Amino acid sequence: MTQKSSAEHSPAAFYNADALPPVQTRRERLSAYSIDELNPVSSRSAEWRFSPLDRIEKLTSGDRDGSEIPAVYDITGAASVNHVPMSDPLVGRCGCPEEVASALAWHDAKNALIVTASAQDASEVWITRESLGGSARAGHTVIDVAPFAKTTIVFDNRGDALLSENVEIYVGESAQVVVVNLQQWNPSAVHLASHFCRISANASLTHAVITLGGGVVRINPTAHLAENAGSATLLGLYTADAGSHIESQVFVNHDAPNTVSRVSYKGALRGAGARTVWIGDVLIGREATGTDSYEQNRNLILAEGARADSVPNLEIETGDIVGAGHASATGRFDDEQLFYLRSRGITEHEARQLVVRGFLNEVLALVPVPRVQAIVHDALDEALEEVTA
Amino acid sequence: MSTLTITDLHVTVETEQGPREILRGVDLVINSGETHAVMGPNGSGKSTLAYTIAGHPKYTVTKGSIDFDGQDVLAMSVDERARSGLFLAMQYPVEIPGVAVSNFLRTAKTAIDGKAPPIRTWVKDVKQSMSDLRMDPSFGERSVNEGFSGGEKKRHEIVQLDLFKPKMAVLDETDSGLDVDALRVVSEGVNRVKEETGLGVLLITHYTRILRYIKPDFVHVFVNGRIAEEGGPALADRLEAEGYDRFTETADA
Numbered sequence: 047m048t049q050k051s052s053a054e055h056s057p058a059a060f061y062n063a064d065a066l067p068p069v070q071t072r073r074e075r076l077s078a079y080s081i082d083e084l085n086p087v088s089s090r091s092a093e094w095r096f097s098p099l100d101r102i103e104k105l106t107s108g109d110r111d112g113s114e115i116p117a118v119y120d121i122t123g124a125a126s127v128n129h130v131p132m133s134d135p136l137v138g139r140c141g142c143p144e145e146v147a148s149a150l151a152w153h154d155a156k157n158a159l160i161v162t163a164s165a166q167d168a169s170e171v172w173i174t175r176e177s178l179g180g181s182a183r184a185g186h187t188v189i190d191v192a193p194f195a196k197t198t199i200v201f202d203n204r205g206d207a208l209l210s211e212n213v214e215i216y217v218g219e220s221a222q223v224v225v226v227n228l229q230q231w232n233p234s235a236v237h238l239a240s241h242f243c244r245i246s247a248n249a250s251l252t253h254a255v256i257t258l259g260g261g262v263v264r265i266n267p268t269a270h271l272a273e274n275a276g277s278a279t280l281l282g283l284y285t286a287d288a289g290s291h292i293e294s295q296v297f298v299n300h301d302a303p304n305t306v307s308r309v310s311y312k313g314a315l316r317g318a319g320a321r322t323v324w325i326g327d328v329l330i331g332r333e334a335t336g337t338d339s340y341e342q343n344r345n346l347i348l349a350e351g352a353r354a355d356s357v358p359n360l361e362i363e364t365g366d367i368v369g370a371g372h373a374s375a376t377g378r379f380d381d382e383q384l385f386y387l388r389s390r391g392i393t394e395h396e397a398r399q400l401v402v403r404g405f406l407n408e409v410l411a412l413v414p415v416p417r418v419q420a421i422v423h424d425a426l427d428e429a430l431e432e433v434t435a
Numbered sequence: 436m437s438t439l440t441i442t443d444l445h446v447t448v449e450t451e452q453g454p455r456e457i458l459r460g461v462d463l464v465i466n467s468g469e470t471h472a473v474m475g476p477n478g479s480g481k482s483t484l485a486y487t488i489a490g491h492p493k494y495t496v497t498k499g500s501i502d503f504d505g506q507d508v509l510a511m512s513v514d515e516r517a518r519s520g521l522f523l524a525m526q527y528p529v530e531i532p533g534v535a536v537s538n539f540l541r542t543a544k545t546a547i548d549g550k551a552p553p554i555r556t557w558v559k560d561v562k563q564s565m566s567d568l569r570m571d572p573s574f575g576e577r578s579v580n581e582g583f584s585g586g587e588k589k590r591h592e593i594v595q596l597d598l599f600k601p602k603m604a605v606l607d608e609t610d611s612g613l614d615v616d617a618l619r620v621v622s623e624g625v626n627r628v629k630e631e632t633g634l635g636v637l638l639i640t641h642y643t644r645i646l647r648y649i650k651p652d653f654v655h656v657f658v659n660g661r662i663a664e665e666g667g668p669a670l671a672d673r674l675e676a677e678g679y680d681r682f683t684e685t686a687d688a
Contacts, residue, residue: 381492386529386579389489390543390595391517400542404533404578411533 071361072297072327077142081149093145096323096355098291101262105210105238106147110184112154115209116177123169125197129157136160136188140214141242141268148240151210154184161189163197163223170197172417176204180234185211189225193218193246198415200226207235207260215243217251219273224252226418230425231260233287241267245276247302254281254413257292258425264293271298271305271334280309282324282343283409283422285429286352288317297327298341300334309341312409314402315352316429323355330362330370338368345376346405348398399430437504437520437602437635439465439488444499446480446487454495457483459660461499463637465603470629470636472646472671475657476679481639482526484657485607488637489523490516503603518547520602524592524609530581536591537561537575540598547599564597567627569620585612593624600628603635610645622648643675658682 075092076084085091087099087106099106119127130136137158143149163169189199195218217223231237237260245251257263269278284292298307313322324343345354358372379401387397403426410422446458457480465471475481487494488501490513501508508516531539540561545551552560565572568590580588589609596604606625610618626649628634638649646654646668654670655662656679663682664670 380529382529383531385491385513386525386531387539387543388513389517389523389525390539390599391514391547392543393514393546394512396542396546397514400534400539401531404531407533408578 072329072359073361075144077144079143079149079152081146084143084146084149087146093295096325097264097293098262101291102147102236102238102264104182104208105236106150108182110150110154110182110210112156112184114157115159115175115183115185115211118174120172120174121169123197124165124167124195125161125163125169125171127159127161127171130160131157132186134158134160136190137186137214140216140244141270143212143240145240147210147238148212151184151212151238152186155186155212158186158188161187161199163189163191163195165192165194165221168196171199172202173200174202174204176202178205178207178209180206180208182208183210185209187211187213189213189215189223191215191217191221191223193220195221195223197221198224198226200228200415200418203227203229203231203237205235206232207237209236210238213239213241215241215251215253217243217245217249217276219246220248221246222250224254224414226254226256226413226415227265228418228421229255229257229260229263231263233259233261233289235260236262237265238262239265241265243267243269243278245269245271245273245278247273248275250277250279252279252281252412252414254283255294256282256413256418256422257284258422258429259287260290260292262291264291264295266293266295266297268297268299269307271300271302271307273302275304276302277306278308279412280307281409281412282311282313283406284311284313284322285406285426286313286315286317286320286322288319288349290317291321291323293323295325295327296341298329298339300328300330300337300339302333304336305334306338307340310409310412311343312345312406313354314346314348314406315354316348318349318351320349320352321354325357325359326372327359328361328370328372330360330364330367332363335364335366336368337364337370339370340372342373344374344405346402347376347378348402402430437467439521439603439635439637440502441488442500442502444484444487444501445497446483447495447497448483448493449495456497457494457660458487461661463655463662465635465637467602467635468629468633469653470638470649470651471653471655472638472640472651473655473657474640474643474671474674476683477641479657480660481657482607485523485605485637485639488516488521488605489513514546517601518549522596522599522601522604524589524596524604524606526608526611528580528588528592531579532581534579535576536579539579540595543595544598560598564594567597568594568624570594586614586617589613589621590617590624593621597624597628600632601634603637605637605639607639608641609638610640610642618645619648625649643671646671656682
């Protein structure tokens with residue numbers, strides 16, 4: 047961050063608004079369906095201060111097409127998809143917008159895509175979205191997982207996009223859910239998303255955001271561990287090219303006893319001027335005794351002028367927990383690693399590729415979907431071919 | 436038959452106070468099948484010699500030469516040196532997160548040989564080598580050196596020595612941090628490779644105990660960046676009895 051004078055840090059100046067209180071903690075952050083009740087989109091608001099506002103203007107003001115988002119659904123096992131009006135009771139159970147783009151998309155979406163997984167059989171739903179085109183769209187998805195169901199949902203995002211969307215993920219009691227968001231967008235694509243995940247008792251959610259292509263990709267998952275012994279694993283893997291902005295505002299809300307969370311985001315910035323942002327908020331509420339929480343973000347800078355912002359935040363309201371930790375590291379190649387590999391005959395070029403791949407593999411290995419792993423492996427082969435910095 | 440010839444080698448490292456000379460004129464000739472023990476007190480420059488042969492960028496050669504079978508080693512990159520048949524077993528092997536041992540071994544073997552090893556025999560060779568070094572097969576799926584104990588790291592180095600089949604190996608304090616059992620396993624591994632391939636060995640050590648398992652043909656005492664005394668195996672016995680004091684006293688005088 048650039049240095050600001052102390053005067054600008056005073057609450058009134060920082061928010062540049064008459065009555066808005068400063069958001070000191072994640073718990074106190076505003077949430078509302080109406081944009082009038084939310085902080086304006088400004089480089090001075092906590093929600094937007096790292097984002098390239100000029101590139102997302104069409105998603106934070108004006109109108110968007112809220113009709114059904116074109117997609118191809120490949121379903122195996124006990125799952126189904128259908129569309130319902132936004133007034134349906136399935137909509138709005140998992141959370142409420144915390145910023146303007148999310149509130150606008152909520153308002154604009156004409157109906158919601160409902161993905162239902164039942165407990166009869168394990169299921170997989172592969173949602174390919176590759177013909178969105180370049181006009182502004184808004185969307186809403188609800189993933190509704192029944193108690194004791196086992197399901198894997200993959201969003202396979204390709205092509206052009208100018209998309210703002212909300213995704214609700216309702217994980218029923220004792221369900222086991224994997225949700226993968228794989229972005230291989232074109233370089234001009236803009237994709238803003240808020241994911242609201244509500245995890246019930248004894249349930250587990252693995253949520254992965256893998257971004258290998260796109261212009262601006264800002265996917266912000268919130269995991270609300272709302273009931274006893276729920277667990278959430280939030281994974282992120284990204285490669286940022288020249289001119290791309292990849293942002294992840296991750297929020298884990300420990301709101302019940304004995305809940306477990308693991309957040310691990312790793313990225314390689316391989317293009318000149320590439321930009322990544324990771325903000326990891328963890329809130330351990332008063333009720334959340336026995337919480338076990340750890341979050342980390344690691345970035346490998348491979349190009350000149352690339353910049354990674356990494357901001358872990360931990361708020362703890364009870365002392366009676368198992369553990370809470372965080373780590374953040376951003377750096378270049380470790381020369382000793384390269385020396386070790388080269389001293390075994392491996393060329394410098396290949397050594398760099400091995401190190402980057404290994405770095406990213408640590409997250410990929412935790413994504414329990416072989417087909418996703420295969421796609422990402424191949425994509426990385428291609429992407430890392432040019433890594434030389 | 437290979438020969439590594441080190442002639443009048445002077446090496447500096449950059450420090451905050453400017454360049455500091457660590458090696459001050461080292462002469463050493465190692466032939467295939469020979470084992471040379473380089474012994475000396477801490478800080479005498481033993482490891483600098485090892486890393487300079489391997490080409491670590493931290494060390495600058497200011498004078499002298501290293502020749503390997505007519506090739507100018509100092510003109511070669513780190514990986515070229517390895518591909519020419521030189522191997523360094525490191526004192527502190529580096530952790531490479533996310534890179535599986537099996538993938539690493541195959542990638543390195545392919546680079547050194549210039550072609551991928553035949554899958555069938557390679558898998559068998561790796562298994563055999565790991566078993567010889569008392570490494571559980573599960574190490575193949577683990578990240579290179581990550582979470583390995585000190586002894587496991589050293590055994591992994593010798594597995595590589597066995598699989599890569601270099602002509603000349605520098606073992607940099609391979610004995611440090613090993614208990615008696617591990618020391619024996621590692622030493623047997625080195626001896627086996629020597630027998631099979633006629634490897635030349637430059638064995639760098641502080642202590643004489645590894646010399647009970649790997650018999651040196653020559654012993655060089657390293658003090659203050661150069662060789663202070665040379666001899667046969669008997670010299671090691673004398674060091675065992677007397678320590679390095681008489682050398683360091685001379686050096687200080």
